[in-house]
């Protein structure tokens with residue numbers, strides 16, 4: 316049993332156990348999540364996305380420390396499957412971990428395998444646990460474009476899209492739709508050559524293509540503290556600016572979550588009905604093959620079996 320009171324006072328062990336339960340045994344986590352639900356929905360959720368290797372983990376590590384010095388209590392969830400492989404600046408680096416620990420910043424990577432629906436559900440519930448534990452904002456690192464397929468911008472209040480000059484596909488990635496989701500565009504690794512040019516392209520692209528208001532482009536380098544401090548300050552200002560709209564945003568996000576759950580459950584149910592072991596299903600298929608039932612009538616029969 317994990318005591319809610321221990322999670323509430325941010326006991327690290329209790330928070331870690333709660334997150335593990337949510338990830339590995341979602342059904343067993345239900346009663347706990349039910350109790351947490353009424354006090355959730357107020358924490359700001361910051362999504363950080365962009366190509367693998369752009370420096371998201373490193374950047375989050377540095378920025379979170381600035382955020383802590385601005386009086387915030389950030390927690391980080393990484394659903395980046397490459398975080399471990401690249402030596403993941405957040406998770407792997409002991410010195411960095413110690414620094415984050417010192418600032419009481421909670422960092423955790425969460426599973427990126429499984430269906431998109433399962434990852435999103437687990438992410439949303441992990442956010443609840445962290446919010447209940449008093450963390451705010453909750454920063455979520457995800458790889459954009461096709462790798463984990465969790466559309467972070469539907470969950471996040473503020474989306475940071477990150478590029479760097481040495482992930483060659485950056486401009487293509489920008490054009491591939493990322494311009495629609497970002498509130499902040501970051502060209503990281505500005506200490507490397509090519510960053511200036513990329514920054515100009517990003518700026519030009521967002522002024523001509525982004526339909527959102529107040530979108531900014533920033534240059535950062537994890538080697539230059541002033542640049543990451545500036546990013547933290549900008550996020551801080553945005554968090555304050557969106558506060559009045561947070562309730563409505565959360566209501567919208569809950570409805571989105573509800574639809575996801577229902578549609579996923581329905582898909583699971585339908586998939587299990589349409590199995591070769593299901594006599595009613597195979598009968599239906601045979602009747603269709605024999606030319607007795609057309610596919611639409613067969614589908615109606617199967618939908619009745621799904622109830």
Ligand SMILES: Nc1nc2c(ncn2[C@@H]2O[C@H](COP(=O)(O)OP(=O)(O)O)[C@@H](O)[C@H]2O)c(=O)[nH]1
Pocket residue numbers: 366367368369370371372373374395397398401402403404405503504505506507535536537538
């Ligand atoms: N030169 C330079 N390297 C950086 C910078 N930020 C991150 N890196 C390096 O880029 C690599 C990938 O960083 P990581 O944070 O794991 O990227 P992620 O895959 O986007 O999370 C690591 O070797 C980092 O040390 C930066 O601002 N400048």
Ligand SMILES: [Mg+2]
Pocket residue numbers: 371372373395397398403404456
């Ligand atoms: Mg990473």
